[in-house]
Amino acid sequence: MKLKNNHTIGIVGLGLMGSSIAAALLINGQKVIAVAPIVSKIDKSAPDRIRHSLEECYSEGITTKRPDELLENITYTSDYIGLKNCWLVMECVFENLAIKQEVFKKIEACVSDEVIITSNTSAMPISMLQNHFRVPERFFGMHWAEPSYTSPFLEIVCGEKSPITIGEQLHAIAKEWGKEPTLVRKDIRGFITNRIMYAMYREAFHLVENGYATVADVDRACKNDGGHWMAFCGLFRYMDLTGLKAYHAVMKDLFPELSNQKTVPKLIDDIAKADGNGIFNGKGFYEYTPEEAKKWEETFEKFSFDIHRLTSNYNKTVANISSKKFTE
Ligand SMILES: NC(=O)c1ccc[n+]([C@@H]2O[C@H](COP(=O)([O-])OP(=O)(O)OC[C@H]3O[C@@H](n4cnc5c(N)ncnc54)[C@H](O)[C@@H]3O)[C@@H](O)[C@H]2O)c1
Numbered sequence: 001m002k003l004k005n006n007h008t009i010g011i012v013g014l015g016l017m018g019s020s021i022a023a024a025l026l027i028n029g030q031k032v033i034a035v036a037p038i039v040s041k042i043d044k045s046a047p048d049r050i051r052h053s054l055e056e057c058y059s060e061g062i063t064t065k066r067p068d069e070l071l072e073n074i075t076y077t078s079d080y081i082g083l084k085n086c087w088l089v090m091e092c093v094f095e096n097l098a099i100k101q102e103v104f105k106k107i108e109a110c111v112s113d114e115v116i117i118t119s120n121t122s123a124m125p126i127s128m129l130q131n132h133f134r135v136p137e138r139f140f141g142m143h144w145a146e147p148s149y150t151s152p153f154l155e156i157v158c159g160e161k162s163p164i165t166i167g168e169q170l171h172a173i174a175k176e177w178g179k180e181p182t183l184v185r186k187d188i189r190g191f192i193t194n195r196i197m198y199a200m201y202r203e204a205f206h207l208v209e210n211g212y213a214t215v216a217d218v219d220r221a222c223k224n225d226g227g228h229w230m231a232f233c234g235l236f237r238y239m240d241l242t243g244l245k246a247y248h249a250v251m252k253d254l255f256p257e258l259s260n261q262k263t264v265p266k267l268i269d270d271i272a273k274a275d276g277n278g279i280f281n282g283k284g285f286y287e288y289t290p291e292e293a294k295k296w297e298e299t300f301e302k303f304s305f306d307i308h309r310l311t312s313n314y315n316k317t318v319a320n321i322s323s324k325k326f327t328e
Contacts, residue, residue: 014046118142
């Protein structure tokens with residue numbers, strides 16, 4: 001089946017990610033139908049947040065189009081029926097199965113059978129979610145990163161019933177949106193990055209909870225080691241660049257000693273149960289005044305534009321270096 005891409009994309013849920021994805025699509029020439037069925041505080045602020053992201057993209061040179069011009073391509077509604085002319089609908093609501101199921105049903109009731117529906121789920125298996133659809137083959141994972149308008153990251157995930165040929169078309173279309181997408185051909189919980197990142201989170205908790213290092217030292221070590229090369233290359237390339245044999249030697253002794261804890265760490269459990277939500281309410285692994293939280297948020301946004309510029313330049317350079325095995 002050839003996808004009928006009419007460049008009109010629906011987004012359901014205008015929280016942090018939904019609005020960030022809307023901005024990413026707008027700067028890449030798509031029309032967006034933005035559906036906020038629950039008019040919560042975060043959804044109400046979505047138009048302002050999207051405008052702000054577009055203004056930043058314009059002033060940072062990521063787009064040459066002015067925000068007002070781009071905003072002509074977005075329609076806000078609370079009614080699912082607004083999705084009827086979309087070729088693709090992205091679900092972007094809470095990471096909660098019952099809520100996602102209810103939302104899938106409402107989306108499917110409003111669109112024709114050939115419309116593709118995706119979920120931005122962080123870790124729910126696509127094959128499991130797929131079974132909640134009348135037409136399961138239309139469903140894929142489309143996992144974005146925050147901020148979606150600067151990050152080149154996008155994971156397209158096939159479920160057991162999603163045809164790989166459609167996954168490949170979505171992958172090609174995502175490239176047209178300025179992404180460097182990955183295609184997960186066989187469904188696995190957590191996909192690529194969350195499996196890798198959560199292995200790191202687990203080890204980070206292990207080190208802190210067992211008194212080997214403080215939260216701040218673990219953060220410092222990650223930022224100054226992995227943080228200095230991960231935007232340049234991936235894990236396998238890094239092993240090639242720094243001597244594969246050394247990694248081979250270390251793995252034998254270190255792997256058996258890494259944490260394989262199966263339960264949620266007490267450190268995050270205690271904070272979450274006391275309603276801590278990081279910069280969003282000032283209570284996380286660190287504490288924040290409202291002013292500090294705002295500064296962290298603004299600085300992270302500025303950093304994301306700078307790193308986007310830096311990696312775009314280096315991507316052009318490395319694209320010209322030949323490398324045969326295991327490349328696309
Ligand atoms: N935050 C991230 O960095 C990130 C990264 C990748 C993926 N994700 C995933 O993206 C999805 C959304 O996450 P977020 O961070 O934007 O969350 P969020 O809390 O900012 O927004 C959640 C949205 O869900 C909507 N919603 C809640 N109940 C609903 C219902 N019954 N019907 C319709 N809409 C409803 C809310 O109104 C809100 O717009 C989740 O699946 C999350 O795991 C998040």
